[in-house]
Structure formats: structure tokens, C-alpha cells
Amino acid sequence: MSIQNFLNSKLSVQFSILIGKYLPQEWGHGFSRQLGTLISSFRNWDINRHIRLNQFVVQGEQLTNDQLVRSAKNVLTHAGRCYYDLHHYINRPEALNDLVPLSAEMREFIKLSKQKQGYMVVAPHLSNFDLVVSRLIRAGFEGRVLSHPNPGSGYQLQNEIRKSYGLELTPLGDQGLEAATIDYLKNGGVVATGVDRPLPSRKKRHFVNFFGRPSPLPLGYITMALAADVPIVVVTAYMLPDGRYGFRHSGPIPLKKYANKLDNILLNAEMVLKKIEAYIRLTPEQWLMFYPVWPDLLEKGL
Known part of the structure; x- marks a missing residue:
């Protein structure tokens, strides 16, 4: 199973739900940031290659390899933040109203x-x-x-x-x-x-x-x-x-x-x-x- 298939699996989504439900915001954001950083460090994984390719084009085909690696890390840490926020706030209407x-x-x-x-x-x-x-x-x-x-x-x-x-x-x-x-x-x-x-x-x-x-x-x-x-x-x-x-x-x-x-x-x-x-x-x-x-x-x- 590729890392991309694993991240889209039921087990991975269930884990994301648990993190969002039970970790307080500071810990949840920190954990998602560290996880995104970890995934981005495996530069040859397909998910990183695909993100670098996409970022290369949308950012004007001007970024160096090192800049693309940083960009992929930023994309993945943002994704982790989004998944945490989704599962943390989805059933908290009052807090959701403030966040969105x-x-x-x-x-x-x-x-x-x-x-x-x-x-x-x-x-x-x-x-x-x-x-x-x-x-x-x-x-x-x-x-x-x-x-x-x-x-x-x-x-x-x-x-x-x-x-x-x-x-x-x-x-x-x-x-x-x-x-x-x-x-x-x-x-x-x-x-x-x-x-x-x-x-x-x-x-x-x-x-x-x-x-x-x-x-x-x-x-x-x-x-x-x-x-x-x-x-x-x-x-x-x-x-x-x-x-x-x-x-x-x-x-x-x-x-x-x-x-x-x-x-x-x-x-x-x-x-x-x-x-x-x-x-x-x-x-x-x-x-x-x-x-x-x-x-x-x-x-x-x-």
C-alpha cells in the first residue's frame, strides 16, 4: 500500500477523527504540524513528488528544488491543520461560528x-x-x-x-x-x-x-x-x-x-x-x- 492510499484509508481517517476529538487545540495543531513535517521528509514518496510538481506549476515554474521541498512541507502541514480543525470543531457549533x-x-x-x-x-x-x-x-x-x-x-x-x-x-x-x-x-x-x-x-x-x-x-x-x-x-x-x-x-x-x-x-x-x-x-x-x-x-x- 502506498502512503497516499494509507492516508486515504478508513484507519487513517479514524485516527484523524480521534486526534481531532480528543487533543486540545494547541496539542492538535502541534501534532498535525509535526506529522506533516515528517511525511514531507520522505522526498521520494509519491505524495511529495506530486505536491512538488503541482506547486512548481502554480507558483510560476520558478521555484528551486529546495524551495519546492519547503513548499510541499507547507502544503502538508496546512493539510494536517485542516483535518484537525475539521474533526475538532465539526460538532462544536458555537466554536465553529468563531472559526468560520x-x-x-x-x-x-x-x-x-x-x-x-x-x-x-x-x-x-x-x-x-x-x-x-x-x-x-x-x-x-x-x-x-x-x-x-x-x-x-x-x-x-x-x-x-x-x-x-x-x-x-x-x-x-x-x-x-x-x-x-x-x-x-x-x-x-x-x-x-x-x-x-x-x-x-x-x-x-x-x-x-x-x-x-x-x-x-x-x-x-x-x-x-x-x-x-x-x-x-x-x-x-x-x-x-x-x-x-x-x-x-x-x-x-x-x-x-x-x-x-x-x-x-x-x-x-x-x-x-x-x-x-x-x-x-x-x-x-x-x-x-x-x-x-x-x-x-x-x-x-x-
């Missing part, structure tokens, strides 16, 4: 979710998105989230946690459910999904430009939004300098219509990804993507 204050942008987004207009909401893996979503739901957000069709044991447990705070999950891959999701969008529903995890089986002709390089990213959210004729809204979480979490949203992004079917998908996806690029650039070391988004670059030996 209800901002004007959050209120605007919740208001959007209650309109009769449908929206396809997309998000990158930035910072503590699960915790911010739980705050949005408690404040009145209404919508569904598309989930991985064949989740491993760790992801299954994470999905159970998401359901526990009121998140409605719809698995991808079932044509009947996809048709129902399109109808839901047409009737004013809000559907959310992640869009920055690469698909290894993606054909090269379906790659999209992301940070100026071709990448095998998902495209299903574009086809569903086009079929339902609804705009896209990009949302992100981020950590503030004081350790609290914030939220950003793009507002509605209308999709364009092209004569060519493939252009219709790829060019609209790239338009949306430009907004995601801008958000990632604001806090690049809070981008918790542990898969190689540009697999062709693995040969560079970063």
Missing part, C-alpha cells in the same frame, strides 16, 4: 442557493473546504454535492461525516442520477462538485489548459451545466493569517455557446478554470491536491 465567521460573501452565496435559478457550483481543493461547507449548511445553504462513484473506505467514512452535518450527496457515474441532477438544476437546484482532481484515463484530445499547461481534469460539470442551461459559480475556502477560515465565490459565470461540440465543453471549462487559477494563486500552499495534475511533468524529476 459568517461573512458577507457567505451570505450572498446562501442567498443565491435559495433563488429559483439553478447553479452548478465548482470548487478546487483549497484549504478546509469541508469545514466551511458545514458552516454554510448550518447557515442555510441548500444544494447537493456530487461525490466519487466508487469511494474507498476512507472516502466512505468522510462521506458519512458530510452527511452527518446535512450535506446531500449524489454519486457520479449513474446515468439515471445524472439525468435527475440535470432536471434538478433546470428546476432551480444547486449542485456542487470538485473540479481539480485529474483523471488518469482522460484522452489527450480532451485535456484542458490549466495554468498554461494541458491537464486531464474533469469536464462533466460543464456538460451538465450546458444541458441544464445554468451558469457556473466558483467557490473556495482559505485560511486567514489569524487561523480562521474564509470563503470566496465568483458570482454566476454564464457559459458561452460554440458551434463545435468539443469547443463548447473545452473552452467553457478553460474559462471557468481561469477563475480557479486566480483563487489558487492567492494561497498556493493551501491547495491540497495530492495527485499529479500535470502527469506529463513527472519526468522532470521534481
